[in-house]
Amino acid sequence: MAKIDKNSFAIHKETIELNSFLQRIELKLEHAFKDRNIKFNVSCQNNLFFKADPLMLEQILVNLLDNAMKYSHVGAELELKAWREKNKIHILIKDNGKGIPKKDLPYIFNRFYRVDKSRTRSLGGSGLGLAIVKELVHAHHADIFVKSKENVGTEFELVFQGE
Numbered sequence: 001m002a003k004i005d006k007n008s009f010a011i012h013k014e015t016i017e018l019n020s021f022l023q024r025i026e027l028k029l030e031h032a033f034k035d036r037n038i039k040f041n042v043s044c045q046n047n048l049f050f051k052a053d054p055l056m057l058e059q060i061l062v063n064l065l066d067n068a069m070k071y072s073h074v075g076a077e078l079e080l081k082a083w084r085e086k087n088k089i090h091i092l093i094k095d096n097g098k099g100i101p102k103k104d105l106p107y108i109f110n111r112f113y114r115v116d117k118s119r120t121r122s123l124g125g126s127g128l129g130l131a132i133v134k135e136l137v138h139a140h141h142a143d144i145f146v147k148s149k150e151n152v153g154t155e156f157e158l159v160f161q162g163e
C-alpha cells in the first residue's frame with residue numbers, strides 16, 4: 001500500500017487475450033474452490049484483446065475471487081464472465097454468498113473497512129483487498145462497479161478499454 005500511495009509502482013502493460021488469461025487463473029484457483037466445494041463457472045468470449053499489466057490484472061481478479069469465496073457458504077457458486085460491448089471489455093465476478101448491506105456499500109473500497117469486524121476476523125482479512133483493487137483498476141484508467149444484496153449475493157464488474 002505504501003508503494004501504491006506514492007505512485008511509485010510501475011505499470012507494465014501488455015496485450016492480453018482474456019480467454020487464455022482467465023483459464024490460467026481458473027487453474028490456479030481450482031484447488032481452493034474444490035476444497036470448499038464451490039462451483040466455479042468461467043465463460044469468456046474469444047478474441048477479447050486489451051492492454052493491461054498482467055500481474056496487476058491477476059491481483060485484481062484474485063482479490064475479488066478470494067472475497068467471493070470467503071464471503072460465501074460452502075457449496076456456493078461463483079461466476080467469472082467476460083465479454084465485449086462496443087469497444088469496452090467487461091469482466092464480471094459474481095457470487096451467491098452473504099452479500100453486503102446497503103449501508104456498508106459506499107465504504108467497502110476504503111482501507112481497513114470490513115462489514116462485520118468480529119465475524120470476519122477468523123477469515124484473516126485486513127480490509128485492504130478492495131482498496132488495492134481500486135488503486136490497480138484506476139491505474140489502468142478502468143472502472144469498477146459493485147451491486148450487492150444481503151443474503152442473495154454480490155457482483156463486481158470491471159470495465160476496460162478494448163483494443
Ligand SMILES: Nc1ncnc2c1ncn2[C@@H]1O[C@H](COP(=O)(O)OP(=O)(O)O)[C@@H](O)[C@H]1O
Nearest residue numbers: 067068071099114115125126127128129130154
Ligand atoms: N463478495 C463479497 N461478498 C460479501 N462481502 C464482501 C465481498 N467482497 C467484499 N466484501 C466485504 O467488504 C469488506 C472489504 O473487503 P476487502 O477490502 O477485500 O477486505 P477483507 O480483507 O476483509 O477481505 C470485507 O470485509 C467484506 O465485509
Ligand SMILES: [Mg+2]
Nearest residue numbers: 067125129130
Ligand atoms: Mg478481501
